[in-house]
Amino acid sequence: MSIPKLKPAARKAEAFTSEAPDAKREYKLRGRKQPLALNLPPDLITQVDAVAEQEERSRSKMIEMLIRLGLQHWQMKEAA
Amino acid sequence: MIVTVGNTKGGTGKTTFAVQLALERRAAGHVVLLVDADRQASAQKVMTMRAETGHKPLACVQLADGRLLRAQLGPLVDQHDDTVIDAGGHDSEALRVAMLRADLLVVPVQPRGLDVFELETMAALIERAQDVRQDEGRLPLRALAALSMADPGDNRDSRDTLAALRDLPVFTISEAIVRRRKAIANATANGLSINEWRPLDRLAWDEIRQLACNVFNCGVIDNVNPKAEARGA
Numbered sequence: 001m002s003i004p005k006l007k008p009a010a011r012k013a014e015a016f017t018s019e020a021p022d023a024k025r026e027y028k029l030r031g032r033k034q035p036l037a038l039n040l041p042p043d044l045i046t047q048v049d050a051v052a053e054q055e056e057r058s059r060s061k062m063i064e065m066l067i068r069l070g071l072q073h074w075q076m077k078e079a080a
Numbered sequence: 081m082i083v084t085v086g087n088t089k090g091g092t093g094k095t096t097f098a099v100q101l102a103l104e105r106r107a108a109g110h111v112v113l114l115v116d117a118d119r120q121a122s123a124q125k126v127m128t129m130r131a132e133t134g135h136k137p138l139a140c141v142q143l144a145d146g147r148l149l150r151a152q153l154g155p156l157v158d159q160h161d162d163t164v165i166d167a168g169g170h171d172s173e174a175l176r177v178a179m180l181r182a183d184l185l186v187v188p189v190q191p192r193g194l195d196v197f198e199l200e201t202m203a204a205l206i207e208r209a210q211d212v213r214q215d216e217g218r219l220p221l222r223a224l225a226a227l228s229m230a231d232p233g234d235n236r237d238s239r240d241t242l243a244a245l246r247d248l249p250v251f252t253i254s255e256a257i258v259r260r261r262k263a264i265a266n267a268t269a270n271g272l273s274i275n276e277w278r279p280l281d282r283l284a285w286d287e288i289r290q291l292a293c294n295v296f297n298c299g300v301i302d303n304v305n306p307k308a309e310a311r312g313a
Contacts, residue, residue: 009217017173021172022172
């Protein structure tokens with residue numbers, strides 16, 4: 001995962017320019033979802049795509065489902 | 081050197097200044113880029129007119145989107161001796177980006193009441209840009225205000241506007257006063273420098289030359305580009 005972090009001075013510059021009346025916001029949330037850049041090993045992506053095809057779901061939906069399953073698994077392990 | 085021509089007030093002669101300064105600077109032997117950072121794209125239109133009428137083209141790009149301007153300006157500036165940015169006549173992201181990157185901000189001011197009222201808005205924006213530049217370790221932005229489209233001769237409107245500018249310490253006042261002259265308007269509308277326009281208006285040419293002298297000497301002496309300074313330029 002690679003989300004660039006701005007240095008404090010750059011943040012101030014970003015705030016200054018983005019306060020202009022015509023400025024566009026960098027990230028616009030669509031509904032309740034937020035875009036995310038994710039770097040994964042190619043073999044993992046191949047496996048995710050294979051499962052997604054089998055389940056007739058998109059790659060992003062499949063990744064979302066797998067993360068949810070992983071989190072549930074982790075929470076159950078924590079509770080035990 | 082990066083020169084931004086900008087004002088939050090519209091119709092002050094920004095494109096005229098930007099086009100004439102860029103052409104005058106190129107005539108002095110420098111490699112110049114004109115950046116049109118205004119969505120109206122007036123500078124780009126007149127530069128197209130220039131190329132289509134068989135005159136030697138001047139490099140001109142339109143980067144009216146603030147984020148695009150920020151991303152593209154660095155590499156473009158490196159390829160030219162001087163970059164003149166024509167920033168739109170309102171408070172825009174592109175104007176703010178151009179203010180953060182410029183070595184010199186040229187503010188054309190019409191000696192009219194409404195233009196004088198808007199000076200305080202521009203001064204406040206310059207002060208905010210100074211604050212950001214200081215945090216980024218950049219040199220302070222020098223803001224050079226120059227009277228544009230002034231009435232002929234010595235007149236009260238020009239004197240009052242100069243007095244209003246003196247009350248705003250963020251501005252350095254240019255010695256050059258560009259008056260309302262048909263030759264300047266017509267030359268710019270055709271993408272030509274004032275010395276290319278015929279019949280030659282010597283008074284107009286003197287005014288533009290004095291403005292160019294003020295602009296580029298200001299930048300060289302007092303507001304050196306830190307990047308160029310670091311390279312030993």
